Amino acid sequence: MQLFFLGTGAGVPAKTRNVSSLVLKLLDELNEMWLFDCGEATQHQILRTSLKPRKITRIFITHMHGDHIFGLPGFLSSRSFQGGDTPVTLYGPKGLKFYIEACLNYSRTRLTYPIEIVELDPYGGEIQLPNKWKVTYLPLNHGVLSFGYRIEEPDKKGELLxxxxxxxxxxxxxxxxxxxxxxxxxxxxxxxxxxxxxVGEDSKGRIVTILGDSRPCDNLTILAKDADALVHECTYQADETSMAHSHFHSTSAQAATVAKNAKAKNLYLTHISARYLGPDAKALEDEAKSIFPHSHLVYDLNEFSIDYRK
Structure with a gap:
């Protein structure tokens, strides 16, 4: 299981960071990959990797802001030309179905594979998946409906020695x-x-929490509880709390506090404003580490393995 970050920027594409998108690679576990958000030019980012679009079987959208969905029509269309013939299921807030169908209809796009679009309950719920995998989602605090997702892997039986x-x-x-x-x-x-x-010891299933844009709220910590990997937005520096609040976002310190309170294993800071370059970007990580030592500032095309807890 790996997290592969395709875009780690906030708002608009920048020279050093594309907008939001990441892949949860489950190739060893399920022989598939799940895409979370699909900002503009996500398919271009994929071209810089060894990722295979046909392996992406599920797409989870956190919210309907453009920097999280503008790449979706292009990705779905290109997947048809890249050997994708297996079904894709998309999950997200109300409006996702209309947006995708309108884009495909007006562009006269015909996909070579079936898609299912699931608009989620705005109050939260659970998505039961095959092989006992489970995804829990809850609304966050972002002006528009924004979800956080908690992915839970089933426990793994011990291997024969x-x-x-x-x-x-x-x-x-x-x-x-x-x-x-x-x-x-x-x-x-x-x-x-x-x-x-x-027979070796059983391994407890791993937990990955991927949060959409949000001000601090209780649901962030609920979703992140005991997570092996927590992906949290980090749009502003710690001393810009007022600005973060006014724009419905979080600071580095607020993200780290969520990780600490939730007893997460690792925190990955993403959705970085283009204002933060070089030392300023490193300062975001340093601020978070002062609260939660296992904080990692993420850059485009970074990949992180998620190990079983010992």
């Missing part, structure tokens, strides 16, 4: 399956083995 079994010379077959299920088996020579002794 094949090296530990090597000394018993067990042939491939049903015995391995029984041992992996923790059952007791008897070998041909009368040796009794307890499968529980040959």
């Amino acid at each position: 094949v090296d530990k079994l090597a000394e018993y010379n067990i042939p491939n077959g049903p015995l391995f399956g029984k041992l992996k299920r923790g059952e007791i088996v008897e070998l041909e020579d009368g040796t009794i083995l307890n499968g529980k002794d040959f």
Whole structure:
């Protein structure tokens, strides 16, 4: 599981940062990828990577501001020309369906794959997905309806410790399956083995929280609780609280406080104003780290692995 940031800027594209978009890579887990927001020129950013648009099966939109959706019609259209023939499901606030259908209709775009558009309950809810994956969403505080998403992976059963079994010379077959299920088996020579002794510990499923634009509010912390990775906007410096509030955004210090209160493992700061370059951008990270040490200022095309907790 990896987070791949395609665009980390706020408002408008800049030379150093494109507008909001990121991919949650679940290739090892589900052989698919999920896209969160799709700002202008997201498909251009993808061309600079090894990402395959046909692997993107779900798209989650946080809110309907242009810097989060203007790249969506182009991406959906281009996916048809890049070998994409599998269905795509889109989730987001009310208005998403009208926006996509209008763009496709007026541009006479015909997709080579089916799409489903799910407009979410403005009060929040859960999206139940195959293989026991779950996405919880709640409204934030951003002037327009803006969602935060909490992605929960199912717990992973312990792996069979094949090296530990090597000394018993067990042939491939049903015995391995029984041992992996923790059952007791008897070998041909009368040796009794307890499968529980040959299975590693279960791994608790990872939690990834991806938040839309927002002022500080309780739902940020609820969604971020115990997250292994928390993606939080960081539009302003810590001393610009008043400006952040007036524009329905958060500061570096406010993002770090959410991570600290939620007991998250790592905080990734994105949605950075184009005003912050070089040392000024680094200052955002330093401000956050003074509150939450595991804070990371994110740049376009950065990728981060999300490991299981030990």
